[in-house]
Amino acid sequence: MRVGYGSAGGGGLGPESLTGEPVWLDLFERWLAEGVARAIPEPNAMVVATVDAAGVPATRTVLCKAVDDRGIVFYTNHDSDKGRHLATQPVASATFPWIAMERQVHFRGPVVQIERAETQAYWASRPRGSQLGALASTQSHPIASRADLEAQARAVADRFGGVDGDEPVPLPDNWGGYRIQPTTVEFWQGGADRLHDRVRVVRDPDTGVWDARRLQP
Numbered sequence: 001m002r003v004g005y006g007s008a009g010g011g012g013l014g015p016e017s018l019t020g021e022p023v024w025l026d027l028f029e030r031w032l033a034e035g036v037a038r039a040i041p042e043p044n045a046m047v048v049a050t051v052d053a054a055g056v057p058a059t060r061t062v063l064c065k066a067v068d069d070r071g072i073v074f075y076t077n078h079d080s081d082k083g084r085h086l087a088t089q090p091v092a093s094a095t096f097p098w099i100a101m102e103r104q105v106h107f108r109g110p111v112v113q114i115e116r117a118e119t120q121a122y123w124a125s126r127p128r129g130s131q132l133g134a135l136a137s138t139q140s141h142p143i144a145s146r147a148d149l150e151a152q153a154r155a156v157a158d159r160f161g162g163v164d165g166d167e168p169v170p171l172p173d174n175w176g177g178y179r180i181q182p183t184t185v186e187f188w189q190g191g192a193d194r195l196h197d198r199v200r201v202v203r204d205p206d207t208g209v210w211d212a213r214r215l216q217p
């Protein structure tokens with residue numbers, strides 16, 4: 001398995017590619033929009049790393065559901081492994097592995113829970129099946145069998161008038177959004193002979209000013 005890069009029509013990535021405020025936002029939104037336009041699978045999927053109380057990292061894929069100058073948002077169960085990690089170590093790294101575009105973007109920074117009203121608005125936009133699924137699953141906790149999980153799902157659906165009912169499914173207390181507030185964002189574009197373009201932007205914690213540097217590949 002050996003694939004060369006630099007032929008995807010990207011190119012031209014350098015510190016000067018980053019414009020606007022905060023400097024990472026415009027380019028990130030442009031690359032994400034390109035992923036959507038090219039119909040790559042799940043362009044908003046990102047691999048999020050958290051660390052447990054002992055400092056051991058864990059990764060998993062989640063969907064990025066909002067991006068703005070404050071950072072990137074995903075939704076999950078607060079009692080999941082990642083939720084428990086974030087309760088004690090509120091930091092994360094997230095990678096968008098846009099391999100079909102020969103690109104990736106990394107974010108690193110502190111993590112906060114988003115406003116409850118924002119979670120509520122997102123919850124209301126989710127399909128009923130996803131709402132019921134969230135209620136039915138005590139995420140990251142063991143269960144004896146698939147049959148038990150399906151029984152839990154049926155019991156939850158019955159509580160709210162059935163899968164196809166119209167009784168509203170309430171937002172569970174243990175489900176909500178997290179925002180990664182980036183202090184470092186790195187853009188990577190594949191190049192020929194492994195001479196890729198990398199630009200890392202770092203936010204000065206005192207001044208809030210972003211500094212963009214080219215890194216060796």
Ligand SMILES: Cc1cc2nc3c(=O)[nH]c(=O)nc-3n(C[C@H](O)[C@H](O)[C@H](O)COP(=O)(O)O)c2cc1C
Nearest residue numbers: 042045060061062063075076077080081082083140
């Ligand atoms: C493409 C994809 C998207 C996913 N999106 C989410 C998501 O947005 N939120 C979520 O809680 N889990 C999502 N998952 C499931 C997670 O990867 C993970 O299995 C789950 O959140 C439990 O992780 P944890 O035990 O590390 O907390 C997704 C999985 C895949 C493969």
Ligand SMILES: Cc1ncc(COP(=O)(O)O)c(C=O)c1O
Nearest residue numbers: 062063075076126127130134139
């Ligand atoms: C367990 C879980 N929660 C939340 C999500 C986010 O998806 P949705 O678009 O339903 O909010 C996913 C997506 O795969 C998921 O698997």
